[in-house]
Amino acid sequence: MTSSSRIQRRAFLGRAGGVVAGGAAMGARLAVPVATAEESAGPAATRKSVAIIPPVAAVAQPVREALAASYQIRMLDPFVRFDQSLEEWAAGRRAMGDSLRGCDAIVYAPEPAPDRDEASLDELTRGTYDLLNVAASQKVQLVVFLSTLELMADYPKEFEVDEGFMPTTDTSVRRMSLYLAEFACREFAREGKLRCITLRIGQLANASATPASAGPLSVSPGEVARAVKAAVDVGFSQPSRLANWEIFHIQSSHSQARSSTEKAILQLGWKPDQD
C-alpha cells in the first residue's frame, strides 16, 4: 500500500482520542495472584488457555470479551510488589506458578503509575522479569505484551514511524518503565524461552471521544482487543508465521495518525475501526 493510499484510508477512518492507555495504579490491587475468573465457551479440553494480567488494566475487559469465545480465560493479579518481603515474593511466585500451570498464553498489560514513581518502575522491571521467568518455567508458549507507542514519540512528525524504528525513552517513570519492560521481554524471546509479541498501543480513546478530537496516537479499546485476539491467534499458528520476537504498532487509522500499522494489517490480519 502506498503512503498516499494509507493517508486516504486514515482520512476515512477517523477515531477520537483522549485518555492515555493505562492510568490505573498498578499497585492498587497487587496481591498474591488469584484466578478471578475462568470462562469457557466450549469443551475445555479443546480450547487453549489465556491469562490476562492484570485484570485492572484499562483494556482487560475488552480483551477478555474478544478472547472468551475462542479461549479459556484466566484473570490474574501480578505478584510482584515494591515493598514486599522475600517471603511474600516467594509465596506469590509459587501461587503464580500454580495459576499458570497448563496456561498457553499470557496477555500482559502492565500500567505504570507515575504517582508511585520508583515503585512503579520496580514493578514493571522486576515484575516483568519475574512473571516471564514463571511463565517460561510453566512452559507458557506465548506472551502478548502491551507496550506503548510513546516509545516512538521522539521522531520528527515528518516520519511515518514503523516497527523498524528504534524505541527511545525519556526519564518519565511511565515511559521508562515500559521501555525497560519491553527490553526484558525481548531478552526472554531472544533466549528462546517463549514467544513474545509486543503490541505498541496508542493512546486509548475514551467512550465520549469524537472523531474530531482524535489524537495522533489514538486507538479504541475495540481495536486493541482485536489486535490482541489476532496476535494470540497468529501466535499459536502452526507452522509459525512469526519469529520469537515480534513488534506491531496498533493505533487508529486517520489523517493525523503518527504510526504505520501496515505490519499488523498484513501479518496479523488486524483491521482498524471502520468509522
Add this chain to the structure above:
Amino acid sequence: MKVLILGANGYMGPHVVRKLAPAHQLRITDIRPAPEEIVNEFPKQEFMDVDVTSVEQVRSAARGMDAIINLSVVRQDPILAFHVNTLGCLHVMRTAVEFGIRRVINTGPHFAVAGPSYEQMDYRISPDIPPHPGIGLYPLSKSLGQEICRTYANQHDIQVLELLFYSLRDRHELEPGTGGVPFLIEWEDAAEAFRLALEVDSKELPSRCEVFFVFGDIPQMKFSNKKAKELLGFKPRQDVSAPWKRG
C-alpha cells in the same frame, strides 16, 4: 575532585580507594563498614554508611561531590538485585541531576552488554553493541540500570562512563593452566581504569554515555579492550595471558 564512591567496601572498592586517594578527596560509602586497613590507611578520607536502595541516603552522601562512582552490586537476591542494580542507578542519576554532578562512573559485568548470544558465537566483541544481557538476574538487572544511566545522560549534561569487568585476580593467581572466561584483569589495573575514567576530558569522548570493556591483554580475541585503550588511555601493566598457557 570530590568523589563519592558507593558500594566501596566490596572486592573492588579498596583497590579503587588506594588508586584515587592520592589525588582526590573521597567519600567512601557502603552498607558494610570499611575494611580496617583502609580506615587506618586513609584517616583523612571520609567514611559513611549509605544504602544505594535509599534515594535519601544517596542524596545526603552526594551533596557537594563532583563525581559519583557506583560500585554497588547484588548478584543473587531476587528483590535486592533489582533494587540495587536497577533502582540504584535511578537514585544515582536523579541525585546527579539534582546536585549538578557532571560525572558518573557506573560498573557492571561484561554480560550486561555481551550476554550469551554474543559470547557463545562471536569474536572481537566490542562494548558498542546493542546490549544482549540474556535473562540472568545479575546481568539483566545491571543492564536495565545501565539503560537508566544512558537515558539520563541523554537528557542531562552528565558524562556517564560504564566500566564493565568480569574476572578479577591477584597476581599470584595468574597461574598457567587455570583458564577461565577470557575477560580477565588484575586488580590494580582495574583500579587504574577508574582513575582514567574520572580524569578523562569529556571532549575526548564521543557521547555523554560511553561503555568500556576493561580487561588485560589476553590471547583469545573474544572481546576487545581497544576502546578503553584508545579513549581512556588504558594500558594494562599486568600480563594476564598465563592462565591460558600450558601448565
